[in-house]
Amino acid sequence: MDNKLSIRVNVADRFYPLRINREDEERIRKAAKMINDKVLQYKQHYSDKDHQDFLGMAALQFVIKLLELEEKQDDSPIVEMARELDQQLTEILERE
Numbered sequence: 001m002d003n004k005l006s007i008r009v010n011v012a013d014r015f016y017p018l019r020i021n022r023e024d025e026e027r028i029r030k031a032a033k034m035i036n037d038k039v040l041q042y043k044q045h046y047s048d049k050d051h052q053d054f055l056g057m058a059a060l061q062f063v064i065k066l067l068e069l070e071e072k073q074d075d076s077p078i079v080e081m082a083r084e085l086d087q088q089l090t091e092i093l094e095r096e
Contacts, residue, residue, distance in 0.1 A: 013051070
């Protein structure tokens with residue numbers, strides 16, 4: 001059985017046909033809704049702009065959030081601290 005699903009997603013009043021895995025449908029629809037909500041929010045605040053401006057501002061805001069989350073998930077300082085602790089413990093154990 002094919003696990004693919006054909007859907008049409010509305011983003012900023014344009015429809016995009018997609019062929020996706022069934023398990024991704026909810027996430028994709030939620031993402032489209034978030035974009036549409038953000039575009040609508042910008043529309044209500046800035047009446048002198050067009051859809052392209054709203055999409056650009058929404059994309060920028062979402063990518064900034066993504067980068068913030070990626071920075072928070074950077075575990076390299078923790079890994080480095082663990083290495084230092086391991087080295088210190090090894091030195092202590094070798095002395096005994």
